[in-house]
Amino acid sequence: MTGPARLTMLYATRLRALSIATVATLGGALTLAFFYAPMDADQGFMQKIFYVHVPMAIVALGGFVFGAIMAIRHLRTGDARYDLRAYVAIHVSLVLGAGVLITGSIWAKASWGHWWVWDEPTLVSFLIVFLLYATYQPLRFSIEDPERQARYASVFAIVAGAFVPLNFLAVRLAEAYTHPRVFATADGGLPPRMALTFYVALAGMALLYLTLWRYEMASKNTAAQLRSLRRRLGGEDAVAARGRSAAPSLPAS
Amino acid sequence: MRATVAALMRKELGLELRAPQALPAMALFSVTTLVVFHFAIQRGQVEGDLAAGVLWVTLLFAAMLGISRLFVADHEEGGLDAFLLAPVDRSALLVAKALTLLGFLLAVQVVAVPAFAFLLLGTSPGAGGFARLVAVLVLADVGIAIIGTLVGALAVQTRARDLIVPLIGLPLLVPVVIGAAKATTPLFLQAGAASLPGRWLAVLGLYDLVFGLLAYGLFDFLVED
Numbered sequence: 001m002t003g004p005a006r007l008t009m010l011y012a013t014r015l016r017a018l019s020i021a022t023v024a025t026l027g028g029a030l031t032l033a034f035f036y037a038p039m040d041a042d043q044g045f046m047q048k049i050f051y052v053h054v055p056m057a058i059v060a061l062g063g064f065v066f067g068a069i070m071a072i073r074h075l076r077t078g079d080a081r082y083d084l085r086a087y088v089a090i091h092v093s094l095v096l097g098a099g100v101l102i103t104g105s106i107w108a109k110a111s112w113g114h115w116w117v118w119d120e121p122t123l124v125s126f127l128i129v130f131l132l133y134a135t136y137q138p139l140r141f142s143i144e145d146p147e148r149q150a151r152y153a154s155v156f157a158i159v160a161g162a163f164v165p166l167n168f169l170a171v172r173l174a175e176a177y178t179h180p181r182v183f184a185t186a187d188g189g190l191p192p193r194m195a196l197t198f199y200v201a202l203a204g205m206a207l208l209y210l211t212l213w214r215y216e217m218a219s220k221n222t223a224a225q226l227r228s229l230r231r232r233l234g235g236e237d238a239v240a241a242r243g244r245s246a247a248p249s250l251p252a253s
Numbered sequence: 254m255r256a257t258v259a260a261l262m263r264k265e266l267g268l269e270l271r272a273p274q275a276l277p278a279m280a281l282f283s284v285t286t287l288v289v290f291h292f293a294i295q296r297g298q299v300e301g302d303l304a305a306g307v308l309w310v311t312l313l314f315a316a317m318l319g320i321s322r323l324f325v326a327d328h329e330e331g332g333l334d335a336f337l338l339a340p341v342d343r344s345a346l347l348v349a350k351a352l353t354l355l356g357f358l359l360a361v362q363v364v365a366v367p368a369f370a371f372l373l374l375g376t377s378p379g380a381g382g383f384a385r386l387v388a389v390l391v392l393a394d395v396g397i398a399i400i401g402t403l404v405g406a407l408a409v410q411t412r413a414r415d416l417i418v419p420l421i422g423l424p425l426l427v428p429v430v431i432g433a434a435k436a437t438t439p440l441f442l443q444a445g446a447a448s449l450p451g452r453w454l455a456v457l458g459l460y461d462l463v464f465g466l467l468a469y470g471l472f473d474f475l476v477e478d
Contacts, residue, residue, distance in 0.1 A: 075471075128424055135420045135424070138420065139407070139411065142411035148410060152410065152411075156421070160425075162463060163425060166428055166463060167427065167428055169456070169459075170432060171431065
């Protein structure tokens with residue numbers, strides 16, 4: 001098997017097993033959340049959204065940081081595959097980020113009676129981070145030269161990755177503490193049954209991220225490989241020139 | 254390095270003095286924005302947090318104008334290519350551009366802040382308050398200059414230059430706005446200038462430090478080829 005073909009196989013292997021594990025873990029987490037974790041004394045049933053919202057936010061932010069690390073490696077090595085990894089990481093994180101904002105908004109409506117609460121530092125910080133990362137794809141799209149596009153996108157991903165913690169610090173300082181402090185409360189944090197449910201949900205969400213990331217990586221790699229095979233079969237004219245795109249282009253193999 | 258930065262800054266200042274472009278536009282824009290604010294918020298006078306907000310939105314938007322022009326002349330007239338041919342450290346360009354932008358921002362604020370005090374501000378911060386205002390302005394301007402240079406260099410190579418600058422620049426500068434607005438609010442209180450909370454100056458200083466180092470490390474990748 002040739003190099004690129006083996007590479008694609010590498011991305012596509014164990015995708016089925018990974019998908020099954022993701023569904024099982026997420027399903028298990030939801031089951032635990034509804035039937036095992038105790039009702040919250042203050043917030044009642046609405047608190048169950050915590051098991052979706054918080055893991056999703058943690059995983060999305062982790063994905064942005066992962067993107068920044070891949071971007072650093074891209075700038076250091078100049079290898080376009082790292083740029084593709086950073087691109088897919090940020091893409092999947094943005095999708096989860098939209099979910100975080102929606103679930104957070106629903107939780108805010110249920111807890112405080114408003115869809116959006118400005119004195120809620122974590123959600124506000126997340127919105128700012130989301131708005132910043134939402135410019136990642138427009139930025140890529142507006143640079144035509146693929147090599148420069150990859151380089152500039154990596155610079156952006158690193159700056160934005162460093163921005164995430166600083167922004168959380170500034171917003172946290174600026175606002176009153178109204179976000180439900182689930183972990184560090186005076187009476188010692190989560191009860192054990194809630195904690196177990198939360199960690200299962202976190203693992204499930206991390207698996208979901210990994211699965212989506214692997215699927216998109218496999219898709220992008222397969223498409224690139226298909227193009228190069230077509231070109232090898234039919235010559236240069238068999239493949240239409242690649243138009244302007246925000247997605248990274250892999251070097252022809 | 255120092256000689257290169259000095260030469261680059263002489264070029265920037267010479268350009269701006271010979272054919273003033275960014276500075277008059279930024280100054281005029283900030284005064285116009287203050288007038289727009291008067292009608293939009295329908296107040297003759299502002300104070301406290303509202304005053305701080307009006308001032309910082311005005312200064313930030315004026316800064317965006319300067320940032321989108323920062324690298325345009327170099328890009329279009331080939332100055333960037335000439336710089337790359339010269340056997341000098343690339344970081345010199347970052348330092349020179351950031352210092353130039355800092356100078357522009359301070360020069361604009363020499364016009365905009367008195368205009369703000371004259372047109373809208375209901376109180377006078379007094380001499381002590383004025384010194385503290387200058388400290389906040391300088392700390393915030395350093396952050397805006399660093400981010401502005403980075404975003405300006407990023408945007409000048411794109412097709413949608415004038416769109417990219419505010420789209421990326423504004424979210425990145427939110428922490429600066431938070432720190433600067435919080436730090437200037439006590440200076441504009443009706444009851445007289447209150448003391449400045451030190452932690453906001455610390456947030457601004459930390460922001461300047463982190464992004465200064467990042468910009469220094471990453472700028473080379475923006476001016477390659």
